[in-house]
Every structure is written in C-alpha cells, then in structure tokens.
Amino acid sequence: MVVWRQYLVPEAQAAKVTYGKQNTKKYIVIHETDNEKSGADADAYARLQFNGMHREASWHLTVDDKEAVQSFEFNYACGGAGSAKGNLQGIQITICVNSDGDYSQAVHNAAEVVARIMRDESIPIENVVQHYYFSGKNCPRKMREGQANWLQFLAYIKNAPIGTVRKRKIPTDIERYHVVTGTYETRQAAENVHDVFKYRFGWGVHMEQISDKWRLKTALFTSKAEAKAAEKKIKAAQLSEVTDVIAE
Known part of the structure; x- marks a missing residue:
C-alpha cells in the first residue's frame, strides 16, 4: 500500500x-x-x-x-x-x-x-x-x-x-519536535554533518556552540514519528552516536 x-x-x-x-x-x-x-x-x-x-x-x-x-x-x-x-x-x-x-x-x-x-x-x-x-x-x-x-x-x-x-492526513500534533545531536570536537566536523542534513536529507538545521564544542539541532518536525525517523536516519548514516528528540 x-x-x-x-x-x-x-x-x-x-x-x-x-x-x-x-x-x-x-x-x-x-x-x-x-x-x-x-x-x-x-x-x-x-x-x-x-x-x-x-x-x-x-x-x-x-x-x-x-x-x-x-x-x-x-x-x-x-x-x-x-x-x-x-x-x-x-x-x-x-x-x-x-x-x-x-x-x-x-x-x-x-x-x-x-x-x-x-x-x-x-x-x-x-x-x-x-x-x-x-x-x-x-x-x-x-x-x-x-x-x-x-x-x-x-x-x-x-x-x-x-x-x-x-x-x-497532515499530522495535527500540538507539539513539534527537534532532533539534537551529540557534540563535535571542531566546527568543521559539525559543518560537514550540517551539510549532509541540509543538502542530502533536506532538513533545516542550526549549529550551536556548547563551550568549546559544537552540536546540531534540526528544524521542527510536525510529529514525533517524523522526528524519530530522522533520528534513525542520522544513526544509520553514522553521523552522530548520540541523538535526542526534544518537544517544543
């Protein structure tokens, strides 16, 4: 189907x-x-x-x-x-x-x-x-x-x-969801993953500096199921060992 x-x-x-x-x-x-x-x-x-x-x-x-x-x-x-x-x-x-x-x-x-x-x-x-x-x-x-x-x-x-x-039907969840990665040691490493998220996966994505490291946060997904699918895709591509789905 x-x-x-x-x-x-x-x-x-x-x-x-x-x-x-x-x-x-x-x-x-x-x-x-x-x-x-x-x-x-x-x-x-x-x-x-x-x-x-x-x-x-x-x-x-x-x-x-x-x-x-x-x-x-x-x-x-x-x-x-x-x-x-x-x-x-x-x-x-x-x-x-x-x-x-x-x-x-x-x-x-x-x-x-x-x-x-x-x-x-x-x-x-x-x-x-x-x-x-x-x-x-x-x-x-x-x-x-x-x-x-x-x-x-x-x-x-x-x-x-x-x-x-x-x-x-388009999901009608009240909440929306981000996927957040673990941290990267360098800005360049984070930028490399950022480009995969944006240009291969088609996601909006933001880079955040955490002390002397960097992490990525996707734009909002319209349902928790979509965010979980994105999290699975990140791990399958070995782009981040640690991920988290956060409601907003």
Whole structure:
C-alpha cells in the first residue's frame, strides 16, 4: 500500500519556483532524481523543496520505495519539465533512485500514484510522458537505460490497484519536535554533518556552540514519528552516536 502524504511548500516559496496557479494538467511528466546517495529519499526531497532549494526547480510529487510526498497542489505550474508547454500543462512526478532504497518498488509505487492522478484529473495514459518528451533530457535516466522498462511501467499504471494509494492526513500534533545531536570536537566536523542534513536529507538545521564544542539541532518536525525517523536516519548514516528528540 502506497502512502501519499502532503508536505506543501509555503506560498511565498512557491511563488519563487513555480509559474503560479495556472497548470492546465493535461500531462503527467515522469522524472528521476538521478541521485543515488544514501538518504536521498522522498522525504528528503520534499524537505529540500519546503526549505528552499539552492536552485530554482520544482515538481509536484516525489516517490520512493515507501511513500509519495506531495510538495505542491496540482494547480501550480512547476518548473521541472524543461519547456513552457511541459511546465504549464504537466503534473511533475519524480522517482527516487537512492542506493538505500528499492528502485523497483519505487517504480511500482509511482505507477500506482500516477494511476490515481489519471483518474482524479481525467488524464489519458497517452499523456503520461517522460521528461525527455518535453526537453530532450535523458530523464528518467534509469528507466530510459532499461533498468525499468517504460512500456512495462505503462502496463503497471494500467493495472494499478488505485484503491491501495492511501492519502495520509497532515499530522495535527500540538507539539513539534527537534532532533539534537551529540557534540563535535571542531566546527568543521559539525559543518560537514550540517551539510549532509541540509543538502542530502533536506532538513533545516542550526549549529550551536556548547563551550568549546559544537552540536546540531534540526528544524521542527510536525510529529514525533517524523522526528524519530530522522533520528534513525542520522544513526544509520553514522553521523552522530548520540541523538535526542526534544518537544517544543
């Protein structure tokens, strides 16, 4: 069962990276992240968009082997297709290729999500296209290179059990949560981890000096479950042996 949740980019940020609410939604455009680094999953890319990426780019949904995370409502014209037509008429879907994920499962999950969007937006299968269709870019690269067959992907969409796509409500916890690391001996060591948090995991992050050492504190997560998942990711990547989840 694919979980589809929203982590919508604030309107002020959306105005900088989209063409506004003028998407005619005639196409569904398939992309891949082309980023095989561990941790570069759907949550990380959604947070990158939410916190403001270092480049002007945008897409509606990111899908990995566990979930689909929506960054923009579909009426926004996102700047991901590489052409005005693709941007103004396309719903942009990006599939993760992170090395610690299951690419094949991510492709299947994307097919189920696309099938749901086709039904909801009355988009025909003929209008499900690759990023290449609008720009000539070799994207989705893995799929174009045969690691997942495009025709088979379209077959997955046609046969997808739409009812298994489960939209999850945005958490309504009153409290929000930070993850705090242990201390680092030098500022440079803390900065190295800071960059992983920010650019690979997509988290907002703050550096704090504690006496002659340094530690990191993430921006707020919207639920304790999300903060715990982030804590687990930090330890799996061996970025800090000590972590703590703190409510605020």
